[in-house]
Amino acid sequence: MQPDMLVCDEPVASLDVSIQAQIINLFLKLRRELGLTMLFISHDLGVVRHLCDRVAIMYLGRIVELGATDAVYAAPQHPYTQALLDSVPRLVLADDVTTVFRPIAGELPSPLSPPPGCHFHLRCPLAFARCREERPALREIGVGRLSACHLAPFPAA
Numbered sequence: 001m002q003p004d005m006l007v008c009d010e011p012v013a014s015l016d017v018s019i020q021a022q023i024i025n026l027f028l029k030l031r032r033e034l035g036l037t038m039l040f041i042s043h044d045l046g047v048v049r050h051l052c053d054r055v056a057i058m059y060l061g062r063i064v065e066l067g068a069t070d071a072v073y074a075a076p077q078h079p080y081t082q083a084l085l086d087s088v089p090r091l092v093l094a095d096d097v098t099t100v101f102r103p104i105a106g107e108l109p110s111p112l113s114p115p116p117g118c119h120f121h122l123r124c125p126l127a128f129a130r131c132r133e134e135r136p137a138l139r140e141i142g143v144g145r146l147s148a149c150h151l152a153p154f155p156a157a
Contacts, residue, residue, distance in 0.1 A: 006036055006039070013043070053069060064147070075156065077154055078149045079125065080123075104123055106123035117132045118136055126151060
């Protein structure tokens with residue numbers, strides 16, 4: 001079989017790091033040699049960044065941001081994307097090595113009964129009245145960039 005597309009749903013979750021690396025290298029080889037398109041579904045943002053050209057960030061079953069992986073990671077245009085990237089544990093070298101970890105505040109609403117308006121407004125530090133009342137449309141905010149936030153595009157940092 002020579003598929004044009006491969007759907008990968010959490011293919012490296014719960015694998016040993018060395019096995020993960022082997023599987024990721026296999027995916028990269030298949031993509032390169034077969035011109036294979038992959039839909040890669042994962043919670044591992046490091047793997048997504050390494051493997052994917054484009055990324056869609058979802059919250060409660062809705063896409064809240066879409067764009068080129070490097071652009072989304074460099075300048076997130078939805079508060080959930082920013083919070084998600086901030087919640088990834090990482091080491092910071094200073095006088096000593098410390099772990100920086102900023103979990104997303106608040107409780108995840110039920111996907112069966114999501115809140116009105118923007119589904120993220122209960123946990124969003126930027127939420128205002130419109131967010132509680134009106135669900136933001138996923139709209140183009142730049143070439144190849146989409147965001148579902150009333151405040152996007154955010155100014156450059």
